[in-house]
Amino acid sequence: MDNCLPTSRPFAAATAVLVLAVLASFWPPEAQGHNITEILEKLPEYGVYNSYMSLTKIADEVNSRRTITCLVLPNSAMSAVAANRSLATTKNALRLLVLLDYFDPQKLHDLPAGTTLTTTLYQTTGVAVGKQGFVNITNVRGGRVVFSSAATGGGSKPISEYTKSIRQIPYNISVLEISAPIVFPGLLDGSPVSGNSINLTAVLETAGCRTFASLIAASGTIETFQAAMEKGLTIFAPKDEAFKAEGIPNLSSLSRSDLVTLLQYHAVPSYAPEESLKAAVDRPVVTMAAGSSGKYNLTVSVQGEDVTLHSGRDSSRIAGTVLDDTPVCILTIENILLPVELFGETPALSPAPEKEKSPSPSPSPSTTAPAPSTVSAKAPSSLALSPPGTAPESAPAVSPETAAGKADDNTPSGVPKVVPFSWLAAIVASSWALLC
Structure with a gap:
C-alpha cells in the first residue's frame, strides 16, 4: 500500500461504491415463488x-x-x-x-x-x-x-x-x-351444472367460431365433447378466419376418421383454463385425439400474458376465453392446430434464388474457397419442440457464450437481465486498483 495515492482514495472509494450500487440495481432478486x-x-x-x-x-x-x-x-x-x-x-x-x-x-x-x-x-x-x-x-x-x-x-x-x-x-x-366464508346475496345460489345443459354450438357460433361448430356437429364430434363435460373439458376453438388462412390443408379431402381426429386434437379431456395452461410449460398437454396411432400432444409456451399452443408443425396463440364454467372451459385460438401425426412435419423452405450480381474481377485461386464463417448450416426441417435439455441432431453446436447471449435476449420485458459475474469481478478489481 506504500504506492497508494492518499488524495485519490476518497474518490476511488466513492467510485467503487457507486459502481456496486448501480450493478446491484440491475441484479435480479432471488425468486420468491409459492405453491x-x-x-x-x-x-x-x-x-x-x-x-x-x-x-x-x-x-x-x-x-x-x-x-x-x-x-x-x-x-x-x-x-x-x-x-x-x-x-x-x-x-x-x-x-x-x-x-x-x-x-x-x-x-x-x-x-x-x-x-x-x-x-x-x-x-x-x-x-x-x-x-x-x-x-x-x-x-x-x-x-x-x-x-x-x-x-x-x-x-x-x-x-x-x-x-x-x-x-x-x-x-x-x-x-x-x-371462521366462515365471505358471501354476498346470490353468490351460493347457483344450481348444479350438467354438461348437457351447455349448448356448445350456440356458444361457439356467438364467439365467431361458426365453421368449427358446424364441423364438430356434422362429424359427430360434438357428442364426444358433451360426454366429457361432466368430468372436465377444454376446447381450443379456431376463429372462422383461421380456416381461410394460407397453407391450411383442404379439410374436405380428409376421411371422416381423420377429420374427427383433427377436431379432437382441439380439445383436452380436463378443465384447463388459461392460468392452468401457463403452469404446463414443462410437460405435454394430452389432447382427446391421443390414441394408439400417435401421441397427439400439444406443448405450451408463455410470453408475458400471451399463451401459445404448439403442435410441432405449427402454433396458435390463445385469443380469449369464451366460457369458464368449471369443469368446462372454451378458449378461442387464432390458428388451426395441425398435428404432426396427421399432416407430417412442416416442409423445409426452398432456398431463395440468388440475385444477379454485377460483374466483378475474378478472384485469385487463393480466395475462391469460402471462409468458414460464410458457410451456412442447414436449418432443421421440423418445428417440433425438443424435450428440455435436448437439441435436434441437426442443430449446430452453440458455444456457452452464444447460448448465454440468446438466453439474455429472451428475457421477458420488465425482468432485469443478469449482469455477468465476470463483469462485476472486473469492475471491483478496477475500483480496488484505484485505491492503490
Missing part, C-alpha cells in the same frame, strides 16, 4: 379446502400471482360451502377468499382508521357486479378482525372472523385461517 397446495398439503385440517383449490384450478391462479393473501376455511366450513353445489359456484366462493394484496397478522391489526377495502380474485373474472369483487376488513372491539363482502347491502352482514395465521412468505403470500 398454495404445497403449503397446505401437510395440514389435514384444511384438506377439503385444498382439494377444491386444485379441482377448480384456483391454485394455479394463486401460484401465478406475485402478491396474494389466501383466506382458508377449515374442513367443516369448507364442506358446508361445497355441499350440493356445482364446481363453478364453489370456484366463485373461493375466488372471494383470495385477496390481491398482502395481509399478515400485524397488518390486519394495524389498519389505518381501523378498516380497509381490498380487491379479490373474483373481481378479475369480469362477472362481478358493483362491489361484489371487494371485501371489507375491519378491526372491531377486543382486537378482533372481521371480513365481509362490500356488496352485502344494508341487511345483516355475514361475518367471517380471522382466527389464526397459517404461513407467510413476506411480501409474497400470506395464508390465514378464517
Whole structure:
C-alpha cells in the first residue's frame, strides 16, 4: 500500500461504491415463488379446502400471482360451502377468499382508521357486479378482525372472523385461517351444472367460431365433447378466419376418421383454463385425439400474458376465453392446430434464388474457397419442440457464450437481465486498483 495515492482514495472509494450500487440495481432478486397446495398439503385440517383449490384450478391462479393473501376455511366450513353445489359456484366462493394484496397478522391489526377495502380474485373474472369483487376488513372491539363482502347491502352482514395465521412468505403470500366464508346475496345460489345443459354450438357460433361448430356437429364430434363435460373439458376453438388462412390443408379431402381426429386434437379431456395452461410449460398437454396411432400432444409456451399452443408443425396463440364454467372451459385460438401425426412435419423452405450480381474481377485461386464463417448450416426441417435439455441432431453446436447471449435476449420485458459475474469481478478489481 506504500504506492497508494492518499488524495485519490476518497474518490476511488466513492467510485467503487457507486459502481456496486448501480450493478446491484440491475441484479435480479432471488425468486420468491409459492405453491398454495404445497403449503397446505401437510395440514389435514384444511384438506377439503385444498382439494377444491386444485379441482377448480384456483391454485394455479394463486401460484401465478406475485402478491396474494389466501383466506382458508377449515374442513367443516369448507364442506358446508361445497355441499350440493356445482364446481363453478364453489370456484366463485373461493375466488372471494383470495385477496390481491398482502395481509399478515400485524397488518390486519394495524389498519389505518381501523378498516380497509381490498380487491379479490373474483373481481378479475369480469362477472362481478358493483362491489361484489371487494371485501371489507375491519378491526372491531377486543382486537378482533372481521371480513365481509362490500356488496352485502344494508341487511345483516355475514361475518367471517380471522382466527389464526397459517404461513407467510413476506411480501409474497400470506395464508390465514378464517371462521366462515365471505358471501354476498346470490353468490351460493347457483344450481348444479350438467354438461348437457351447455349448448356448445350456440356458444361457439356467438364467439365467431361458426365453421368449427358446424364441423364438430356434422362429424359427430360434438357428442364426444358433451360426454366429457361432466368430468372436465377444454376446447381450443379456431376463429372462422383461421380456416381461410394460407397453407391450411383442404379439410374436405380428409376421411371422416381423420377429420374427427383433427377436431379432437382441439380439445383436452380436463378443465384447463388459461392460468392452468401457463403452469404446463414443462410437460405435454394430452389432447382427446391421443390414441394408439400417435401421441397427439400439444406443448405450451408463455410470453408475458400471451399463451401459445404448439403442435410441432405449427402454433396458435390463445385469443380469449369464451366460457369458464368449471369443469368446462372454451378458449378461442387464432390458428388451426395441425398435428404432426396427421399432416407430417412442416416442409423445409426452398432456398431463395440468388440475385444477379454485377460483374466483378475474378478472384485469385487463393480466395475462391469460402471462409468458414460464410458457410451456412442447414436449418432443421421440423418445428417440433425438443424435450428440455435436448437439441435436434441437426442443430449446430452453440458455444456457452452464444447460448448465454440468446438466453439474455429472451428475457421477458420488465425482468432485469443478469449482469455477468465476470463483469462485476472486473469492475471491483478496477475500483480496488484505484485505491492503490
